[in-house]
Amino acid sequence: MANRVQIPTNNSALIAMIADEDTVTGFFAGVGNVDLRRNTNYLIVDSKTTVKAIEDAFKEFTTREDIAIVLISQYVANMIRFLVDSYNKAVPAILEIPSKDHPYDPAHDSVLSRVRYLFSSESVSSGRR
Amino acid sequence: MGTTAAAETEGRGEAVGEEDGAILQLLDSLDGYISLMGSLSSSLRQGWLELSSARHSMGNSRISSTLFDMKPHSSATTVDLTVSTGESPSHDADQAMQPHFSLLKWGSRGDEKSPSVEVDGKTPSQASSCSGRTSCGLLLLKTDDSDEGGISATIYPAVAADNQVRKKRSKALSMFGALVPPKLRVAQGSFETSLEAIIEIANTRSTILSALGRLQTVDLRS
Numbered sequence: 001m002a003n004r005v006q007i008p009t010n011n012s013a014l015i016a017m018i019a020d021e022d023t024v025t026g027f028f029a030g031v032g033n034v035d036l037r038r039n040t041n042y043l044i045v046d047s048k049t050t051v052k053a054i055e056d057a058f059k060e061f062t063t064r065e066d067i068a069i070v071l072i073s074q075y076v077a078n079m080i081r082f083l084v085d086s087y088n089k090a091v092p093a094i095l096e097i098p099s100k101d102h103p104y105d106p107a108h109d110s111v112l113s114r115v116r117y118l119f120s121s122e123s124v125s126s127g128r129r
Numbered sequence: 130m131g132t133t134a135a136a137e138t139e140g141r142g143e144a145v146g147e148e149d150g151a152i153l154q155l156l157d158s159l160d161g162y163i164s165l166m167g168s169l170s171s172s173l174r175q176g177w178l179e180l181s182s183a184r185h186s187m188g189n190s191r192i193s194s195t196l197f198d199m200k201p202h203s204s205a206t207t208v209d210l211t212v213s214t215g216e217s218p219s220h221d222a223d224q225a226m227q228p229h230f231s232l233l234k235w236g237s238r239g240d241e242k243s244p245s246v247e248v249d250g251k252t253p254s255q256a257s258s259c260s261g262r263t264s265c266g267l268l269l270l271k272t273d274d275s276d277e278g279g280i281s282a283t284i285y286p287a288v289a290a291d292n293q294v295r296k297k298r299s300k301a302l303s304m305f306g307a308l309v310p311p312k313l314r315v316a317q318g319s320f321e322t323s324l325e326a327i328i329e330i331a332n333t334r335s336t337i338l339s340a341l342g343r344l345q346t347v348d349l350r351s
Contacts, residue, residue: 012207012233015327021194026176026320028197029301030234033204041204044194068208068230069331090226090338091210093331098170100177106163111334115159118341 013068016061016092017042018054018076020099027071041067045076055080067092075102077110085110148347155340162333169326176319183313187305192313196304205297206324207233227339230331232324235297 015031017024021044033041043049043057058080061070074096077084087094087110098104106112184192209231302309302317 013210014204015206015208015324022177022180023173025192025194026173026180026316027324028194029304029317030206030321030324031204032197033202035201040199068210068228069327071327090335091212091228093228093230093334095327095330095334097327098173104166104170106166109166111162111337112159114341115155115337118344 013092014041014066016064016067016070017072018045018057018061019043019071019073019097020045020076020101022100023071023073023097045073051079055083058083062087062089062092062094064092069093069095071095071097073097073099073102074104074108075099078108081108081110085113144347148344151340151343151347155337155344158333158336158340162330162337165326165330165333169323169330172319172323172326176316176323179312179316179319183310183316186310186312192305205235205301208328209233228331228335230328230335232328234321234324235294 014033015027017027017031019042024042024044028042031041041061043054045054054076058070058072061067068091070092072084072094076099077094077096084094084096094110096104096109180192211229211231213227213229298314298317302313305313
């Protein structure tokens with residue numbers, strides 16, 4: 001087993017949310033954060049929210065150092081699927097969650113898609129050997 | 130010549146063993162990931178239902194995002210992050226990192242269990258009187274109801290910590306008003322349960338990505 005070095009990072013990181021109002025409302029009481037510049041750690045997505053706004057929020061949350069996990073409703077992730085699937089960092093972790101009107105679909109989950117891709121490329125390369 | 134072939138076979142065997150290990154870890158983690166997603170869906174559904182019930186009793190405008198506290202404030206619940214780095218070579222530095230997430234609910238670790246000790250079969254809430262705090266913050270309780278007729282004193286862990294968490298929970302809901310319906314408090318509990326599932330999912334995701342990285346590394350080497 002390879003030696004593993006534990007690096008304690010600066011603790012107390014935040015959970016960011018890009019989701020519908022009910023989900024954000026439910027979580028806000030516990031994880032809501034507003035800094036001195038009135039920057040928040042959430043984006044409420046409704047019918048008027050543009051794809052650009054979602055993309056900007058995703059890019060902002062995935063580059064902030066104080067965010068450890070980004071929760072994104074799966075139907076919202078589908079709107080920016082290319083961006084979500086091309087994200088490959090370990091931190092912050094991007095988790096696709098169900099929403100009230102859109103249940104979780106494993107077929108669209110980016111983590112499971114990467115596993116499927118690996119196994120499909122494995123089966124191709126093992127066929128070539 | 131013979132030793133070179135033997136060394137090659139041994140190396141290939143090691144690679145196959147490593148690959149098998151990574152595949153097993155990956156499949157285990159995938160199973161865990163999908164089960165946890167199911168649990169998360171269930172707790173979220175419960176939370177949404179309770180939130181809707183609370184809205185029904187209080188009115189839509191009383192529980193909405195317009196009431197969010199926009200004054201600068203820090204999150205009551207945060208995530209503690211520890212990163213492990215493996216020595217095995219990886220083509221991607223990010224894949225070599227395996228973060229571990231743990232929840233700090235209401236400013237304390239979610240996985241801490243406050244130990245409780247009974248006094249003559251009574252829990253702290255049932256004890257007859259409270260004598261005060263020790264200097265280390267423990268609560269010293271005395272009961273006069275013991276069968277032996279004497280006073281038995283037992284040091285309990287800080288019940289004050291539970292009270293603190295209860296206060297923080299109530300404060301978090303205060304943006305919806307001074308009096309909130311029980312359904313809203315129950316919804317808060319459901320979303321807390323969801324947060325715990327989310328942390329487990331994040332850790333499982335981290336294991337999956339780590340196993341994927343190992344598989345890709347073994348594949349490149351072979």
